[in-house]
Each structure stands twice: as structure tokens, then as C-alpha cells.
Amino acid sequence: MRRLILILFATLLVLPVTLAVAETPQEIAAAIDADLRAAEATGFGGAVIVRRGGETLLRRGYGFADREARAAFTPETVAQIGSITKTFTGLAAARLIAEGRIDSEATVGTYLPDAPEPGRSLVINDVLTHHSGLVDSCGDDFERLSTERLVAHCLAQPLAHPRGENHYSNLGYSTMARIVEAVSGQSWEAYLAEHVWGPLEMHTTGFASTAPNGHSFAHGYLDDAEQEVISARIAALGGEDWNLRGNGGMQASSDDMMRFLVALTGDDPAISPEARAIMLAPHGPREEAVAEGYGLFLRYDEAGALFRAGHAGSDGVFMSYIAWFPQSGTLVYFVGNNGEGPVREALVKVLRHAERMPPAGT
Numbered sequence: 624m625r626r627l628i629l630i631l632f633a634t635l636l637v638l639p640v641t642l643a644v645a646e647t648p649q650e651i652a653a654a655i656d657a658d659l660r661a662a663e664a665t666g667f668g669g670a671v672i673v674r675r676g677g678e679t680l681l682r683r684g685y686g687f688a689d690r691e692a693r694a695a696f697t698p699e700t701v702a703q704i705g706s707i708t709k710t711f712t713g714l715a716a717a718r719l720i721a722e723g724r725i726d727s728e729a730t731v732g733t734y735l736p737d738a739p740e741p742g743r744s745l746v747i748n749d750v751l752t753h754h755s756g757l758v759d760s761c762g763d764d765f766e767r768l769s770t771e772r773l774v775a776h777c778l779a780q781p782l783a784h785p786r787g788e789n790h791y792s793n794l795g796y797s798t799m800a801r802i803v804e805a806v807s808g809q810s811w812e813a814y815l816a817e818h819v820w821g822p823l824e825m826h827t828t829g830f831a832s833t834a835p836n837g838h839s840f841a842h843g844y845l846d847d848a849e850q851e852v853i854s855a856r857i858a859a860l861g862g863e864d865w866n867l868r869g870n871g872g873m874q875a876s877s878d879d880m881m882r883f884l885v886a887l888t889g890d891d892p893a894i895s896p897e898a899r900a901i902m903l904a905p906h907g908p909r910e911e912a913v914a915e916g917y918g919l920f921l922r923y924d925e926a927g928a929l930f931r932a933g934h935a936g937s938d939g940v941f942m943s944y945i946a947w948f949p950q951s952g953t954l955v956y957f958v959g960n961n962g963e964g965p966v967r968e969a970l971v972k973v974l975r976h977a978e979r980m981p982p983a984g985t
Contacts, residue, residue, distance in 0.1 A: 648980055652680035655976045659685050662959075662969045668696045668841070669959030669966065670877040671973060674885070676952045676983030684877075688841040688960070690849070698877040701827045702841035702958050703853050704943045705936020707880075708830075708873040709796045711815055713918020714887075714894070714902055715803045716751060718818060721897035724806050727751070727906070734802045735774055742778025742798065749786060750795045752907035752915040756782035757792040760866060764938070765856055767863040773801060777865075789910060793870040796918075800869025811869055822893035823882050828875035831857040831864060838876060843940035844961045850940050871938065880945060880956040888932075888947045888954065903932060924950075931978075942966040946974065952983030 652673050659671060668686030672679065684697035696702075719725040725734065725747065732743035742757070749755040761777035762768055768777070777794055784790045800811040807814045812830045820828045827838050831854060843850035857864050857872055864872070886894050887902070905914035905921050914921045916932065924930040933946035943958040955977050959966030 646979060646981075648675050648678075648680055651976050651979055655973050656681055656683060658972045658976070659683075659969060662965070665965070666844070666847070666961045667959055667965065667969055668844070668961055669957070669969070670696055670698045670700065670702075671955070671957045672698060672877050672881045673977065674881065674954040675980055682877075686961070688839055690842070690844065694839050696841060696960070698881075699827070699838050700841050701835050701838050701874050701876050702943070702960060703843070703936070703938065703941035704873050704875050704880065704958070705938050705941060706793075706871050707934050707936040707943055707945055708867075708869065708871045710918035710934045710945065711819065711873065712796050712800050712803065712811070712869045713751060713916070714819060714898065715807075715811070715814055716747075716799055717898040717901040717917050718895070719803065719806055720901055721895055725802070731778070731798060731802070734805050735778075735798075738774050739779040741782050742774075742780075745786070747799075747802070748906055750792075750799055751917045752789075753791050753795060754787055754789055754907055755792060755795050756784045756786045756788065756790070757795045757798070758783040759791060760793045761797075762866045764867050764871065765860065766866055767860055768865040769863045770801065770865060773797060773865040789907065789915075793866075796870035797865050797868055801865075803869075819883075819893065820879075823879075823886050823891070825875065825879040825882055828873065828879045828883075830854075830868065830873050831860075831862075840874070841941070841958075841960050843938075845940045846962065853938075871936070877956050877958060880943075880958075881954065884945055884947060884954045884956060888949070937963050937967075939963045942970060944970055944974070946977065948977060948980060950982060951980035953977055953980045 663685040670684040673681040682698050686696050688694050688696040688700045720727050727748040729747055731745045732738050745755045758780055803811050840852045902917050907915040912923045919932050919934055922931045929949050931948050936943040941960050942963055946955040957970055957973050
């Protein structure tokens with residue numbers, strides 16, 4: 624969940640806004656399907672779900688989740704979502720802010736009194752919008768990192784950037800996950816399971832304790848070499864997993880992720896209107912038509928209207944993306960397992976098609 628994600632954001636944020644031509648939503652969905660079928664022929668394994676105005680236009684898997692077992696990748700396959708994990712940490716924070724239990728303008732030390740400087744004085748809003756100055760990471764993804772060391776050691780590291788500058792930080796979201804724990808009295812994963820995944824019936828979603836419940840796990844393939852399923856690698860850390868906890872490493876089925884997107888952008892009572900508004904509001908400065916919500920990147924059109932809200936996840940093997948296009952009422956979830964390079968090419972094509980969707984109701 625490291626610097627590859629920065630390259631991905633740079634690629635996706637410069638996509639041109641393409642004016643819609645005389646295409647139906649069904650034709651656009653068919654074009655997405657055709658592109659992914661072509662990618663399937665060259666090794667792509669993954670799934671996509673496209674909804675518009677409450678209607679599912681495309682829900683399909685491609686290629687293999689497990690090449691050796693010849694297991695098909697389907698929308699029910701449990702797969703890595705990478706840094707989209709941050710979207711759930713952002714939602715947990717938004718819920719607690721909406722309930723008055725976290726003040727976004729308070730400091731990290733307000734909730735983690737043992738935190739040393741400089742981390743102690745950082746403002747929660749800056750942490751959530753990648754403007755805190757924290758280093759990107761406090762170790763490799765699978766390097767052991769305990770709760771105590773996260774606070775005492777990682778938050779004592781000199782800031783890598785001036786406060787207020789925009790620099791992506793995985794450590795920031797791990798810190799936010801620890802604050803969620805301190806405020807809620809639950810583990811980060813237990814809090815999300817009770818308040819988000821359970822109410823939304825996201826039964827294949829989780830972190831170290833993800834259970835497939837009859838669904839298969841997707842394997843990743845980098846240069847055709849099979850990679851170990853991430854939940855097994857996280858479990859081996861014995862809870863000292865704070866280099867990923869809160870910022871990456873989660874797994875979910877595509878169906879679960881679409882349930883989440885529908886709830887986040889609709890009126891599902893599992894996500895309160897107050898928490899929804901906090902998540903989707905721009906909390907950082909707008910830079911080149913892009914601003915940051917909590918766990919989401921927000922892109923605006925030339926008229927200043929919200930064009931796309933989304934977040935990407937990549938560990939160099941898997942790549943995933945959630946996207947909401949409010950002007951057309953289109954929702955997209957996409958995941959692929961055969962390497963960041965080829966999957967990104969497929970994803971860019973999917974998003975270019977989705978940008979052309981006409982407004983719902985037309």
C-alpha cells in the first residue's frame with residue numbers, strides 16, 4: 624500500500640471529462656465488458672460491478688481467482704481492497720465525529736495522551752486529509768509493529784513534510800484507526816464489524832479475521848508468480864500488524880463493496896446522514912480540481928460541481944477502485960489480481976467508459 628498508490632492517483636485524477644455521446648447506459652456497460660473480456664485473454668482476473676440510478680448494468684467476474692485450482696473470479700470472490708481500507712477508517716472517524724465523540728480540530732494527543740511529539744500536536748483533520756506531515760510509513764507492510772510501538776515510536780519520528788502540505792500517509796490512517804479504538808473502546812475491526820459491515824450484511828469483509836463463508840479467496844499474480852493470500856500473512860503477525868491496520872490489507876467481495884457504495888451514496892440508515900455528509904465533504908484545500916474528504920478523493924468539474932468521489936487500492940499485485948459519479952448516479956467497483964501495471968490499464972478504460980454515462984433518468 625505504498626508509493627505505487629501515488630502513481631495510481633496521479634493517473635486517475637487526470638482523466639479528461641468526456642462529453643456524453645448518443646450512447647445508452649447498456650451500450651457503455653457492454654463496452655466495459657468487452658474491454659475486460661479482452662484483458663481476461665491476456666491474464667486479467669477480477670470483477671466489476673456497475674450501477675446507475677439503482678439499476679445494475681454489469682456484474683461480472685473475469686479470469687481466475689486461483690489459476691492452479693481453475694477457480695473462476697466472480698463478484699462473490701473475496702479479494703484485497705488495499706488502500707480502500709482507508710475509506711472504512713474514514714467512515715469510522717466520520718461516525719464518531721458526527722456523534723460528538725471526536726473533534727476533527729482537536730489534536731492526536733487529545734485521544735492518545737501517551738503520544739509523543741511531533742505526532743501528539745497533529746490535528747485530526749490534517750491526519751485524515753494527508754496534510755499532517757507524517758511519514759508515509761513506519762516500516763514495510765509485514766514488518767511487525769505493536770500498538771505500543773505505533774504510538775511511542777512512529778509518532779515520535781520527525782515530520783517528513785511541513786504541516787499543511789499534501790503528502791499521502793499510510794501512518795496517518797493507522798494512527799486514526801488507533802484513535803477509533805481509544806474512543807470507541809473496541810478494536811478497529813470490531814467497531815467496523817458492529818457498526819458498518821454487520822448492518823450492511825457485508826459478510827465477506829474483514830481484516831486479519833476475514834472468513835470466506837463458502838466464498839473463495841482471490842490469489843494475486845505478479846509476473847505470473849502466485850502471491851500468498853494477504854489475510855494469512857496478516858494473521859502470522861499475531862496482532863502486531865499496525866503497518867497495515869487502518870490503512871490497507873482488508874479483503875472483501877465485489878458484492879460487499881457495492882453494498883457499501885450504495886449505502887454511502889444513498890439513504891441507508893446504517894450510515895447516518897451526518898456521517899455521510901462528513902465523509903463526502905471536502906476537508907482539505909482544493910488543488911487542481913481535487914480535494915480530500917475523509918477516506919475519499921473528490922474530483923470537481925470545470926463548473927466546480929463534484930464529478931467523482933472515489934479511492935484506489937494497490938499493493939503492486941491487486942488493484943481495486945470505488946467510484947461514485949454523482950452527476951449520472953453511477954457507481955463502480957472494480958478489482959483485478961494480475962499486477963498493478965496491467966490491472967491499472969484495465970481500470971483506466973473502465974473509468975473512461977463510466978465518465979460517459981448520461982445522467983440517471985435520461
